[in-house]
Amino acid sequence: MDHFLYRDGVLHAEDVAIPEIAAAVGTPFYVYSTATLERHFKLFDEALAGTDHLVCFAIKSNSNLAVLRVLGNLGAGMDVVSGGEYLRAKAAGVPGDRIVFSGVGKTRDEIRMVLQGGIRQFNVESEPELRAISEIASELGLSAPIALRVNPDVDAKTHEKIATGKSENKFGIPIAKARAVYAEAAALPGIAVVGVDVHIGSQLTELAPFEAAFTKVRELTLALRADGHAITRLDLGGGLGIPYERSNSAPPLPVEYAGVIKSVLGDLGCEIEIEPGRLISGNAGIMVSSVIWVKEGEGRDFLILDAAMNDLVRPSMYGAHHDIIPVIEPAPGTEGQPFDIVGPVCETGDTFAKARVMPPVGQGDLVAFRSAGAYGAVMSSEYNSRPLIPEVLVNGDQFAVIRARPSFEEMLGRDSIPEWL
Structure with a gap:
C-alpha cells in the first residue's frame, strides 16, 4: 500500500495534488510520502515484535536527509556503505550506536572517521579489511x-546485477572459511567479535533463498559458539522485493519474512538486525514528468518526456519496469494505445518502456512513475548537463522541497578552468 491515489480524478500524494507540486517546482521531480515511509518501517518493526531487534534502513536506496530524519525519528538504525552515507546518517540525527557500516571497499580514512564518530558494528568483508580495522582501532585505543x-553461496533468484550471495559475487567471506577468519579476529587487538552478517541480494520475491541462507547462518553460529565465540547478534541484511508491476502477484510480506527469521533463528537468543531499503522507500516515492512531444514514428509512436535516464536509470541499467500513469485519471473505459516512452538524452538506451499501452496523453500532460522512491534520485546524474531534479516530501496537506534543482549557473560553477587556458 502507498499514499499516491487518485482523488476527484487527480493523482495526489497524501492530501496534496500532484499538479500543485508541479506548478511550484517544475518537472521532472521526485515526491515522497511521509505516511508511506512510516507505514513501511512499522511493518518490519512490528513483524519482529517479541524479538530483540533493530531495523536498519539501507541508505543506499534513498539517502535524502529528510527521509532519513523521518525514519530515524521512528527509531530506525541505518545501514551505510560509505563515509558519506555515515555522515548523512549522523546529519539526520541518527546516533552512531544505531549505524552499521557495510561494504567491500571501506578505506582507512573511512574506518578511522567511523571509529572516532561512533559505530554499532562493522560488517567485515575480507581479511585485509579486518586487519586494517584492528590496526586503526588499536592506534585510537578503541575496540x-x-x-x-x-557468503553462503545461495542463489537469490534475482537480477544478476543485484545478487550478492553467490560464490562468484564480490561480497563477503566464503562461509567455508568463516571459522578460520573468526579465530583470527578473536586474536587481533582492537577487535570485538559480536555477530554474523549475511546479505544475499536485492528485490527477492521468494522466501526460500532467505531460509536457505539463514539456515547456513544458524549452523555457523552454533559452530562459532562451540569454538568459544560469543555470537550475540545476527545481521540478516535486506533484500525483500516490492511489486513494481501492480498486475503481478505481490512479493512476500514483512510479517512472512519475519516468520522465517523467527522459525530458523528464534531459539538462538541473538539480537536480530535487518537492513531493508527498497521495501521501505520504493513505493514511498514517485517521479513526475511532463510530456514534451507525442511523436509518430515508423510503425511505432513515442512519448518524449522531460525526464531521462540520468534522472531514473533503473530501466536503462537493469531493464527494470515502472508503472507509468497519467496524473489526470482517464475516464472509465478509455482505450489506450502503445507508446515507446523515452527521454531526451541522446542515446537509444534512454528508454523507459517499449510498446507500453497508455491512455491518451498530450503535450504538457503530467505522468507519474510509480515505485521510484528507491534507487531513483540516489543514482541520478547530470549526464548531458541536465541538472539534478528536485526531491519533495509530503506530509498530509503540506509539502516541502528537500533537494532543490540546481541552476545552470550553480552546475557550471562547480567546474574550473586552469589558468593556462
Whole structure:
C-alpha cells in the first residue's frame, strides 16, 4: 500500500495534488510520502515484535536527509556503505550506536572517521579489511565491534546485477572459511567479535533463498559458539522485493519474512538486525514528468518526456519496469494505445518502456512513475548537463522541497578552468 491515489480524478500524494507540486517546482521531480515511509518501517518493526531487534534502513536506496530524519525519528538504525552515507546518517540525527557500516571497499580514512564518530558494528568483508580495522582501532585505543559478512553461496533468484550471495559475487567471506577468519579476529587487538552478517541480494520475491541462507547462518553460529565465540547478534541484511508491476502477484510480506527469521533463528537468543531499503522507500516515492512531444514514428509512436535516464536509470541499467500513469485519471473505459516512452538524452538506451499501452496523453500532460522512491534520485546524474531534479516530501496537506534543482549557473560553477587556458 502507498499514499499516491487518485482523488476527484487527480493523482495526489497524501492530501496534496500532484499538479500543485508541479506548478511550484517544475518537472521532472521526485515526491515522497511521509505516511508511506512510516507505514513501511512499522511493518518490519512490528513483524519482529517479541524479538530483540533493530531495523536498519539501507541508505543506499534513498539517502535524502529528510527521509532519513523521518525514519530515524521512528527509531530506525541505518545501514551505510560509505563515509558519506555515515555522515548523512549522523546529519539526520541518527546516533552512531544505531549505524552499521557495510561494504567491500571501506578505506582507512573511512574506518578511522567511523571509529572516532561512533559505530554499532562493522560488517567485515575480507581479511585485509579486518586487519586494517584492528590496526586503526588499536592506534585510537578503541575496540571495534565486528560481524563477519559471510557468503553462503545461495542463489537469490534475482537480477544478476543485484545478487550478492553467490560464490562468484564480490561480497563477503566464503562461509567455508568463516571459522578460520573468526579465530583470527578473536586474536587481533582492537577487535570485538559480536555477530554474523549475511546479505544475499536485492528485490527477492521468494522466501526460500532467505531460509536457505539463514539456515547456513544458524549452523555457523552454533559452530562459532562451540569454538568459544560469543555470537550475540545476527545481521540478516535486506533484500525483500516490492511489486513494481501492480498486475503481478505481490512479493512476500514483512510479517512472512519475519516468520522465517523467527522459525530458523528464534531459539538462538541473538539480537536480530535487518537492513531493508527498497521495501521501505520504493513505493514511498514517485517521479513526475511532463510530456514534451507525442511523436509518430515508423510503425511505432513515442512519448518524449522531460525526464531521462540520468534522472531514473533503473530501466536503462537493469531493464527494470515502472508503472507509468497519467496524473489526470482517464475516464472509465478509455482505450489506450502503445507508446515507446523515452527521454531526451541522446542515446537509444534512454528508454523507459517499449510498446507500453497508455491512455491518451498530450503535450504538457503530467505522468507519474510509480515505485521510484528507491534507487531513483540516489543514482541520478547530470549526464548531458541536465541538472539534478528536485526531491519533495509530503506530509498530509503540506509539502516541502528537500533537494532543490540546481541552476545552470550553480552546475557550471562547480567546474574550473586552469589558468593556462
